[in-house]
Amino acid sequence: MGFEKPTPIQTAALPPALAGRDILASAMTGSGKTAAFVLPILQRLTRSAGRTGTRALVLTPTRELAAQVHEHFVALGRHGRITSATVFGGVKPAAQVRALRSGVNVVVATPGRLLDHMQQPWFRIDQLEVLVLDEADRMLDMGFLPDIRRILAKLPERRQTMLFSATLPRPIVALSRDLLTQPIRLDIERRTAPATGIRQAVMSVPEELKKGLLLEMLHREVQTALVFTRTKHRANRLAKYLDREGIPCDRIHGNRSQPQRESALAAFKAGRIRVLVATDVASRGIDVEALPHVINFDVPGQPDDYVHRVGRTARAGATGDALTFVSPAEEGEMRAIEQTVGRRIERRKIDGFELRLQPSLGRETVDRADRRVGQVNRGTQPDAPRRHRRRGADRAASESSRRSGSGQSRSKRGARA
Secondary structure, eight states: OOOOSOOHHHHHHHHHHHTTOOEEEEOOTTSSHHHHHHHHHHHHHHTTTTOOSOOEEEEOSSHHHHHHHHHHHHHHTTTSOOOEEEEOSSSOTHHHHHHHHHTOSEEEEOHHHHHHHHTSTTOOOTTOOEEEEOSHHHHHHTTOHHHHHHHHTTSOSSSEEEEEESSOOHHHHHHHHHHOSSOEEEOOSOTTSOOTTEEEEEEEOOGGGHHHHHHHHHHHTOSSEEEEOSSHHHHHHHHHHHHHTTOOEEEEOTTSOHHHHHHHHHHHHHTSOSEEEEOGGGTTTOOOTTOOEEEESSOOSSHHHHHHHHTTSSGGGOOEEEEEEEOGGGHHHHHHHHHHHTSOOOBOOOTTOOOOOOTTOOHHHHHHHHHHHHHHHTTOOOSOOHHHHHHHHHHHHHHHHHHHHHHHHHHHHHHHO
């Protein structure tokens, strides 16, 4: 799988995990923490291979992360007899029911769908030996804490528990006190700093020119990029814009079905599309090998989200570029990010990229102007032929004259009356 030596979190976590100790670990995204708990689970279950029933449960905040963790179990355990399955929403439950009925050894699940199955007789957890909470802070942010507590109430008390989180806010520490028994605490990396291999840069740009700037970057220097937007609707609009401009792209967000999300991610990994537009649903759980660029089309509202977004590149010791488009209204959020990461991020400009728009332009006019930006910067001529412009001016003059004449006629009729 390309692992040559353990990462710092693996070096620290593997010995106590293999010894069966509870662990509370903070590890930044891309640090290799998935293997830090997958390998000890496989080792433990292999010692008594052949036993049926669910013996390990991994809870994750998103479907994408659940799928990624499951892929690690499959790849790292390919020569063993340990079975695993994913359980999450957005797909028909029939395959999940069959897997749970068969007694798969490892279940990787999101909390909501898991609770649905726990109400049914086909899911037995009385044999559970290991519980892992992955990206616990994200689960807290997404409001899963009540679901997690309901799940914990149904699990055997005698078990090994490992909690991994990119940050350790007070609610997570409080949860760990209820969840863990004499845990080993691991905090060996700075939580608020992106990986050292990420080359970060900020590009100041008016909001109405962001789309044009992205298009220009894609024409000049960016071949493949994961692009983050603030909302699902902005992701849809940006993907449609890029598609109109001939850039192969797709999108991932909460309104898309699981098959659509999986198809988009598979196409991006295979290189069939150049751009994957995503909301923060993808900031954790997307692992694309050697991803060269992450672009924050919108500045994230929370500094931690910035760290997770840019952490999609430069994973496992690689290098990559993270660009953030900052409008004047987003400067406050950007300053908060820089304060959190402990340094001012380099400012960059693109030579020749400039198009001044009147601030009174409406949204539709701005979208049209965005489409013209790329053409202007590529040296093409977006304007209509001169004769068409003359016709338009003639029609406008004729319309103005007609309206003026109508006004005079009404004035005369009024005077006669």
